[in-house]
Amino acid sequence: MQDPETTLRQHDLPVTAQRLAVLRAVANHPHATADDLAEQVRQEIGAISRQSVYNVLNVLTDKGIIRRIQPAHSPARYEDRVGDNHHHLVCRGCGRTEDVCCAVGAAPCLHAHDQHGFQIDEAEVIYWGTCPACRRKSRS
Template structure:
């Protein structure tokens, strides 16, 4: 009997974690939603797959996935909630709409990692750079939607 490979179970197992139904559901929810969902959205998707799962179980799974480097938490300044994506270990950053808070992946403009270099590394062995670009998405520009002063990032002095 041949079994169909389960990408969620394989990834979870490869990260050194035990495969459980909530972990598979959270992984599948993230794989299906590339729009950087928050924990509430992930919980709703996991519930649609499992029927029942607590919000706390989803937070626990997300924390375990972060420790195992399966997911990346994106928490732009001023965002009402942290957002998540499957960790792809690629060289990308994020665009965040200052009006609707939509997050979009954007490839780094350089071929090397990290793709930005500080003026001094203070002895650190640099591995990655996190960049967030802020602006208004095409839909908000078209609709005339204004930036929200409570969610706009603070400018550097």
């Protein structure tokens, strides 16, 4: 990804320290939650309000600069990698989240058999399982 400042300007967003820091935090910590990111930003620029973290994440998500994923039993997570239609693999034990590229093809399962008249714009896939660490723990 390019320079965060350039990214903001390209989308006509005023450049602020908070936005730069959040953007960098998302880039450096893929699949982090809003709380994780707030913590990161605080280490970088000292302080930020909870609300600002949400504001920034929302505006960046709306502009398509970052992507929000919301697996069950987990707060929302954010990532940098947009527009490449990849999916996610989530551990039921610890929530660890990994990227996986589409199993079926370039633009995946965008065609359900019966669309019930809906206009489908996204097929979201989450693979659920147990990561190696949690598997080891549950066996012991």
